[in-house]
Amino acid sequence: MHYDTLKSILKAGGASLTQPRKIIFDLMLNQGPQSMQVLVRRAKDKVDRATVYRTIELFERLGIVRRLNIGWKYKIELTDAFSGHHHHMYCTNCGRVFDLPDNPMLETMIDTVAAKSGFSPRGHQLEVYGLCANCSKA
Amino acid sequence: MHYDTLKSILKAGGASLTQPRKIIFDLMLNQGPQSMQVLVRRAKDKVDRATVYRTIELFERLGIVRRLNIGWKYKIELTDAFSGHHHHMYCTNCGRVFDLPDNPMLETMIDTVAAKSGFSPRGHQLEVYGLCANCSKA
DNA sequence: GCTGAATTTGCAAATTTGTCGCAATTTAAT
DNA sequence: ATTAAATTGCGACAAATTTGCAAATTCAGC
Incomplete structure (x- = not known):
C-alpha cells in the first residue's frame, strides 16, 4: 500500500x-x-x-x-520524491503560497550556473515573493 | 565614513x-x-x-x-544595497556558504516564469545545495 | 504466532529563542 | 548646553525545541 x-x-x-x-x-x-x-x-x-x-x-x-x-x-x-519537484511563490499580501509553473530550462540553468565555479549541485530551493494575481488588482 | x-x-x-x-x-x-x-x-x-x-x-x-x-x-x-544581489550555494558537507556566480539571464528567467500565472514578482531567493569544489574531491 | 534485543515513544523537565514593559540613558535638534 | 523623543538594558515572560529515561513497540529469527 x-x-x-x-x-x-x-x-x-x-x-x-x-x-x-x-x-x-x-x-x-x-x-x-x-x-x-x-x-x-x-x-x-x-x-x-x-x-x-x-x-x-x-x-x-x-x-x-x-x-x-x-x-x-x-x-x-x-x-x-513524494510531491514532485517544484518551487513556491509567496504572496506578501494575503500570505498564500502557490506553486511556481514548471520550467525545465530554469532548472537546468540553476545547476549550470552553480557548477560554473566547481560546485557540485545536488538540489536547490527557489522562493519568489510578490503579489498574487488577486492581490495585484487591489 | x-x-x-x-x-x-x-x-x-x-x-x-x-x-x-x-x-x-x-x-x-x-x-x-x-x-x-x-x-x-x-x-x-x-x-x-x-x-x-x-x-x-x-x-x-x-x-x-x-x-x-x-x-x-x-x-x-x-x-x-550593501552586498549586491546574489544567491547562495551551501555545502552540505563542510557547511560553508558560497556566492552563486552572477547571471542576469537567470534572474530574468525567474521573474518571467513567476509572472506566467499572473503573479507579480518583487523578489526571490535561491539556494543551491550540494558539495563545494573542495569537498567534491574527497 | 512467540520471544528477546534493539529501537522508539511519551512524559516531564530543562534549555533556547524571541517578546514585552518600563525606568534609565542616549540621541538629535535647537 | 538643554530638552523632548527615541532607544537601551534589564528582568520577567511566553513559546519553541531538546533531552533523559522508563515503558512500550517493532522486528528478526525461530
Missing part, C-alpha cells in the same frame, strides 16, 4: 516504520507546506510533541521532507 | 544612528550570513539580546538586512 516507499527509505536508513511515523507521513501527504506548530497541533492526541520533532528530524535526514522558508518561520513539506 | 549610507537609511525611516546599531551593522559587514544565535553571541557584552532582536527587526523593515534559509535555521545578511 501507500507506505511502501516510506518503509523502504526508512529501512535503508536503519529505521523502522512505526505508528507515529505513519501518522506524521499522512499528515504531510494531505497538507501542503506547514509549520511545525501546525503539524504538532494536528498530530496532538496521537503523537507526542517531542516525537513529532524527532520524526521530522529523521525524515529530513533521510530526504523524506525538507524545510523551506516561506514568510518568517520555516515550513515543512515532502521532498520531490 | 562608512556609516553614511546606513545613517541616511535610518534617518529616512525616522530612526537614529546609535552605538548599538553601529556595532550590529559592523558585525553584519564583517561576517557573511549568520544566525541570530551567533549574532547575539558576538554582540554579547556590547549589546543586549533584546536590542539585537529589535535592531535586526528594524534593519529588516528598512531593507538593510534580510533573512534567508541556509541549512537548518534562518540566517541574516545585508541586503543587495
Whole structure:
C-alpha cells in the first residue's frame, strides 16, 4: 500500500516504520507546506510533541521532507520524491503560497550556473515573493 | 565614513544612528550570513539580546538586512544595497556558504516564469545545495 | 504466532529563542 | 548646553525545541 516507499527509505536508513511515523507521513501527504506548530497541533492526541520533532528530524535526514522558508518561520513539506519537484511563490499580501509553473530550462540553468565555479549541485530551493494575481488588482 | 549610507537609511525611516546599531551593522559587514544565535553571541557584552532582536527587526523593515534559509535555521545578511544581489550555494558537507556566480539571464528567467500565472514578482531567493569544489574531491 | 534485543515513544523537565514593559540613558535638534 | 523623543538594558515572560529515561513497540529469527 501507500507506505511502501516510506518503509523502504526508512529501512535503508536503519529505521523502522512505526505508528507515529505513519501518522506524521499522512499528515504531510494531505497538507501542503506547514509549520511545525501546525503539524504538532494536528498530530496532538496521537503523537507526542517531542516525537513529532524527532520524526521530522529523521525524515529530513533521510530526504523524506525538507524545510523551506516561506514568510518568517520555516515550513515543512515532502521532498520531490513524494510531491514532485517544484518551487513556491509567496504572496506578501494575503500570505498564500502557490506553486511556481514548471520550467525545465530554469532548472537546468540553476545547476549550470552553480557548477560554473566547481560546485557540485545536488538540489536547490527557489522562493519568489510578490503579489498574487488577486492581490495585484487591489 | 562608512556609516553614511546606513545613517541616511535610518534617518529616512525616522530612526537614529546609535552605538548599538553601529556595532550590529559592523558585525553584519564583517561576517557573511549568520544566525541570530551567533549574532547575539558576538554582540554579547556590547549589546543586549533584546536590542539585537529589535535592531535586526528594524534593519529588516528598512531593507538593510534580510533573512534567508541556509541549512537548518534562518540566517541574516545585508541586503543587495550593501552586498549586491546574489544567491547562495551551501555545502552540505563542510557547511560553508558560497556566492552563486552572477547571471542576469537567470534572474530574468525567474521573474518571467513567476509572472506566467499572473503573479507579480518583487523578489526571490535561491539556494543551491550540494558539495563545494573542495569537498567534491574527497 | 512467540520471544528477546534493539529501537522508539511519551512524559516531564530543562534549555533556547524571541517578546514585552518600563525606568534609565542616549540621541538629535535647537 | 538643554530638552523632548527615541532607544537601551534589564528582568520577567511566553513559546519553541531538546533531552533523559522508563515503558512500550517493532522486528528478526525461530
